[in-house]
Amino acid sequence: MATITIKEIAKLAGVSTATVSRVLNNSGGYSDETKLRVLEILEKFNYQTNVVAKSLRTSLTKTVGIIVPDITNEYYALIALAIENYFSPKGYSIYIYNTNEEPEKERLLIRDLESRGVDGLVYISGKMSVPREALKKRLPIVCINRREEMSEEITVIESDNYQGGFLATEELLNQGCTNIVIIRDERDIVPMNERYRGYCDALKKKGLPVNLELVKPISFNVSHAAECVENLIRNHIQFDSIFACSDMLAFGAMQALREHGKRIPEDIKVIGFDNITFGRYSHPQLTTINQDKERLGEAASEILLNIMEKKERPKQPNIVIPVSLVKRKST
Amino acid sequence: MATITIKEIAKLAGVSTATVSRVLNNSGGYSDETKLRVLEILEKFNYQTNVVAKSLRTSLTKTVGIIVPDITNEYYALIALAIENYFSPKGYSIYIYNTNEEPEKERLLIRDLESRGVDGLVYISGKMSVPREALKKRLPIVCINRREEMSEEITVIESDNYQGGFLATEELLNQGCTNIVIIRDERDIVPMNERYRGYCDALKKKGLPVNLELVKPISFNVSHAAECVENLIRNHIQFDSIFACSDMLAFGAMQALREHGKRIPEDIKVIGFDNITFGRYSHPQLTTINQDKERLGEAASEILLNIMEKKERPKQPNIVIPVSLVKRKST
DNA sequence: TATGGGTACGTAATCGATTACGTAAACTTT
DNA sequence: AAAGTTTACGTAATCGATTACGTACCCATA
Numbered sequence: 001m002a003t004i005t006i007k008e009i010a011k012l013a014g015v016s017t018a019t020v021s022r023v024l025n026n027s028g029g030y031s032d033e034t035k036l037r038v039l040e041i042l043e044k045f046n047y048q049t050n051v052v053a054k055s056l057r058t059s060l061t062k063t064v065g066i067i068v069p070d071i072t073n074e075y076y077a078l079i080a081l082a083i084e085n086y087f088s089p090k091g092y093s094i095y096i097y098n099t100n101e102e103p104e105k106e107r108l109l110i111r112d113l114e115s116r117g118v119d120g121l122v123y124i125s126g127k128m129s130v131p132r133e134a135l136k137k138r139l140p141i142v143c144i145n146r147r148e149e150m151s152e153e154i155t156v157i158e159s160d161n162y163q164g165g166f167l168a169t170e171e172l173l174n175q176g177c178t179n180i181v182i183i184r185d186e187r188d189i190v191p192m193n194e195r196y197r198g199y200c201d202a203l204k205k206k207g208l209p210v211n212l213e214l215v216k217p218i219s220f221n222v223s224h225a226a227e228c229v230e231n232l233i234r235n236h237i238q239f240d241s242i243f244a245c246s247d248m249l250a251f252g253a254m255q256a257l258r259e260h261g262k263r264i265p266e267d268i269k270v271i272g273f274d275n276i277t278f279g280r281y282s283h284p285q286l287t288t289i290n291q292d293k294e295r296l297g298e299a300a301s302e303i304l305l306n307i308m309e310k311k312e313r314p315k316q317p318n319i320v321i322p323v324s325l326v327k328r329k330s331t
Numbered sequence: 332m333a334t335i336t337i338k339e340i341a342k343l344a345g346v347s348t349a350t351v352s353r354v355l356n357n358s359g360g361y362s363d364e365t366k367l368r369v370l371e372i373l374e375k376f377n378y379q380t381n382v383v384a385k386s387l388r389t390s391l392t393k394t395v396g397i398i399v400p401d402i403t404n405e406y407y408a409l410i411a412l413a414i415e416n417y418f419s420p421k422g423y424s425i426y427i428y429n430t431n432e433e434p435e436k437e438r439l440l441i442r443d444l445e446s447r448g449v450d451g452l453v454y455i456s457g458k459m460s461v462p463r464e465a466l467k468k469r470l471p472i473v474c475i476n477r478r479e480e481m482s483e484e485i486t487v488i489e490s491d492n493y494q495g496g497f498l499a500t501e502e503l504l505n506q507g508c509t510n511i512v513i514i515r516d517e518r519d520i521v522p523m524n525e526r527y528r529g530y531c532d533a534l535k536k537k538g539l540p541v542n543l544e545l546v547k548p549i550s551f552n553v554s555h556a557a558e559c560v561e562n563l564i565r566n567h568i569q570f571d572s573i574f575a576c577s578d579m580l581a582f583g584a585m586q587a588l589r590e591h592g593k594r595i596p597e598d599i600k601v602i603g604f605d606n607i608t609f610g611r612y613s614h615p616q617l618t619t620i621n622q623d624k625e626r627l628g629e630a631a632s633e634i635l636l637n638i639m640e641k642k643e644r645p646k647q648p649n650i651v652i653p654v655s656l657v658k659r660k661s662t
Numbered sequence: 663t664a665t666g667g668g669t670a671c672g673t674a675a676t677c678g679a680t681t682a683c684g685t686a687a688a689c690t691t692t
Numbered sequence: 693a694a695a696g697t698t699t700a701c702g703t704a705a706t707c708g709a710t711t712a713c714g715t716a717c718c719c720a721t722a
Contacts, residue, residue: 003445005708016672021710029670051446052386053708056677061383072408081403084429093447096427098415114334115382116424222612251612258614281553281582283589283614336678347702352680360700384678387707 004045013041024049055117064304065095065118067109069125074276075293076124079144082297083122090305092119099125106130114139120304122297128154140307142300147190147318155307155316157300161191164289164323165198168243168271171287173206175269175331177241179214181232183225183253184245186217195245195273213237218249225252233260240268241331247272247279247288254282254330269331284329295321335376344372355380386448395635396426396449398440400456405607406624407455410475413628414453421636423450430456437461445470451635453628459485471638473631478521478649486638486647488631492522495620495654496529499574499602502618504537506600506662508572510545512563514556514584515576517548526576526604545570549580556583564591571599572662578603578610578619585613585661600662615660626652 006024010017015034022029023038030038041047055061064087068076084094095118099105106125110133113121120140123131128148134141135153147156172180182199185192200210214237218224225244229252232239242257244250250272254264262268264284272279272288279286299319307314337355341348346365353360354369361369372378386392395418399407415425426449430436437456441464444452451471454462459479465472466484478487503511513530516523531541545568549555556575560583563570573588575581581603585595593599595615603610603619610617630650638645 006710007708017709018673018711019671022671025710027711031670034670048442048446050387050448050708052383052392052448053677054710055383056381056387056679057708057710059677070412071402072405072412074403074405077403077408080427081401081429084427088428093426093428093443095424096411096415097419097424098412111379112424115379117381117383248612251609255612255614278582278609278612281579281586281609281613283585337680338678348679349681349703350701353701356680358681362700365700381678384707385680387678387709388680390707 003050004047005050006047009038009041009045009047012045013038059117061117061119062092063095063116063118064092065097065113065121067097067099067106067121067123067125067130069099069101071096071098075274075291078293079124079297079300082294083301086298086301087305101125103129110134110137120308122300122304140304142304142307144296144300145191152315155303155314156318157296157303158191158318158320159291159296160320160323161194162198162201164273164291165195165243165245166202167198167323167325168195168273168289169199169202170205171271171325171327171331172241172243172269173202173208175241175265177269178208179211179239179241181214181216181229181239181242182245183216183218183228183242183249185220187220192245199243214239220246220249222248222252225249226256229253229256230260233262242268242270243273244270245273247274247276247286250286250288250330251278251282254286265329265331271331275326279326279328282330287328287331288326290324290326292321292323334379334381336381337378340369340372340376340378343376344369390448392448392450393423394426394447394449395423396428396444396447396452398428398430398437398452398454398456398461400430400432402427402429405609406605406622409624410455410628410631413625414632417629417632418636432456434460441465441468451639453631453635471635473635473638475627475631476522483646486634486645487649488627488634489522489649489651490622490627491651491654492525493529493532495604495622496526496574496576497533498529498654498656499526499604499620500530500533501536502602502656502658502662503572503574503600504533504539506572506596508600509539510542510570510572512545512547512560512570512573513576514547514549514559514573514580516551518551523576530574544568551577551580553579553583556580557587560584560587561591564593573599573601574604575601576604578605578607578617581617581619581661582609582613585617596660596662602662606657610657610659613661618659618662619657621655621657623652623654 006017006020010020019030020038023035066080066083068080071077097109110130114137121134122142124144131141131143131154143154143156145158147158169180184196203210216228218228242253244253250270254270257264257268264270272286275288275290279288299321337348337351341351350361351369354366397411397414399411402408428440441461445468452465453473455475462472462474462485474485474487476489478489500511515527534541547559549559573584575584581601585601588595588599595601603617606619606621610619
């Protein structure tokens with residue numbers, strides 16, 4: 001690096017490095033003239049802090065790590081973007097780590113994060129072992145949307161998944177549907193369970209039973225959703241609508257429906273979850289439950305910064321971000 | 332941080348920090364017994380390198396920065412992912428920066444990157460001022476898909492945009508189309524110009540003229556594509572197909588076509604560019620030109636690492652990644 | 663005028679590594 | 693056996709900042 005150091009600036013300004021540092025950090029202890037002279041030299045030689053050196057001394061790196069399963073997924077990308085937009089103006093840089101939810105990768109990550117001395121971590125992934133490890137290492141952390149029942153020491157930001165499931169189901173009921181298929185992730189994870197609970201309660205409220213033949217847990221994947229719908233049709237199971245627990249699953253389901261000559265929404269109504277961009281361009285445009293990814297990212301950032309600054313790990317209650325129904329053409 | 336340092340390890344093992352460091356880096360100069368003893372202590376106390384300190388000493392941070400316009404865009408996300416997958420096993424961490432192509436943001440970035448001492452930079456964005464600045468600062472850099480005519484000192488990885496434009500147009504011609512609308516980005520940037528050149532040449536090869544009434548430069552945005560198609564229809568301009576220079580634009584165009592009762596592909600055929608995931612789930616499924624985002628990211632990474640290691644900035648010829656036609660249902 | 667307190671600095675330690683250089687002991691070579 | 697070479701370390705400087713502590717000077721107050 002050809003950059004000039006504080007030492008050289010000091011010599012040029014005829015002061016000590018201490019004074020230069022003080023001027024740089026506005027920490028007082030210098031006269032106005034000295035300040036001006038130093039500032040002038042700083043400017044003239046285009047001084048840039050060596051962040052690495054500063055980090056070593058202060059043990060603050062001004063970095064935040066984000067762990068996501070897959071940045072390629074718009075949902076995660078939007079959250080990551082919100083986090084960057086929050087932290088970047090505050091002088092932080094963002095490390096991004098894709099785990100693909102592979103446990104080995106996650107295990108390595110926590111070491112790397114600590115080695116690099118990140119100031120905080122936003123975790124949006126599956127294995128809660130990482131957050132627990134982070135907690136042990138006193139690394140400030142918040143999780144998004146992956147609450148586990150037992151982990152009350154970790155703050156979790158989550159969408160109101162229960163309400164989402166309820167609203168989605170209610171929308172279909174309001175359209176006169178009575179045989180509502182729910183395609184959900186087979187994994188026993190809180191967000192999915194909550195959506196399912198909302199589904200059940202909406203039915204219950206309407207006085208309808210939960211027909212387990214219509215509850216379809218699948219491994220989370222577009223083509224599985226399509227297969228699932230095909231099986232329903234092939235087995236002549238009666239249904240008039242589908243609540244897919246993610247928009248991608250909804251797209252898979254719609255594709256299968258079309259291939260079997262079903263019209264949407266005339267024959268079968270479909271509702272998704274997440275509200276990703278493509279829902280506006282699918283045919284028909286997808287009715288869905290909006291998750292406020294920006295708020296999720298923002299709220300997580302705010303709380304994380306709080307933990308980082310206060311250096312205290314508050315038993316903060318989990319934050320629930322409201323969801324909303326986005327009515328389009330598929331219901 | 333509660334982590335143990337090299338100094339403490341040294342004391343515990345009864346050696347100097349120099350020896351511990353040598354063992355850590357496998358640089359020789361110690362007996363087998365010493366090595367074993369040190370390794371044992373290292374293991375026992377779960378030593379982790381302080382990367383910040385190491386970086387300060389070696390002036391290598393083992394970080395790579397990625398500058399993208401918008402990580403929320405699947406195209407960029409896939410490239411970024413490929414880059415991470417390349418560098419991460421080599422011990423690098425990835426900084427990600429979204430610029431939204433805002434010039435001020437980009438200008439700030441280059442300073443930050445240098446301050447943080449990133450070892451290399453992959454640049455996928457618009458303003459070539461950043462790469463030039465990086466070059467001046469001797470920061471290893473490669474660009475993706477934004478070649479400018481005059482900047483031969485910077486290595487650029489790009490898709491074969493000309494070939495893509497040619498293939499797309501040829502596909503429509505093969506389907507019997509003669510009035511092919513091209514919806515392109517209005518900006519005078521190399522990738523778009525190349526796609527357009529491919530379009531022109533494919534027509535020429537077939538002995539057809541370029542009808543400028545069918546050449547539609549728009550500001551890059553889905554709804555503008557829709558408007559553009561509406562205008563064509565409203566003005567009764569004859570066309571039998573559309574080559575949209577990005578899949579997103581194709582979706583906008585298809586939506587407008589549907590709203591005007593045009594069937595795809597029976598009435599109007601549509602082809603896109605990029606091959607983003609959603610093209611498989613649109614209706615009809617979108618025929619498109621595949622950009623190999625993984626190879627783009629990989630190739631960029633390889634070359635970047637090369638520059639980083641050799642510390643030389645070779646006048647490397649630009650790398651062109653092949654594209655291919657993905658035939659689906661919209662043509 | 664002596665004392666006390668504030669201002670404006672400088673000195674030097676420090677963060678946690680790496681590494682050039684020095685050196686004692688062991689081992690070769692003739 | 694003397695000289696040279698190699699091995700296996702340790703010492704201390706260094707990377708570029710921050711900051712506790714010391715101190716000289718100035719000014720106000722008793």
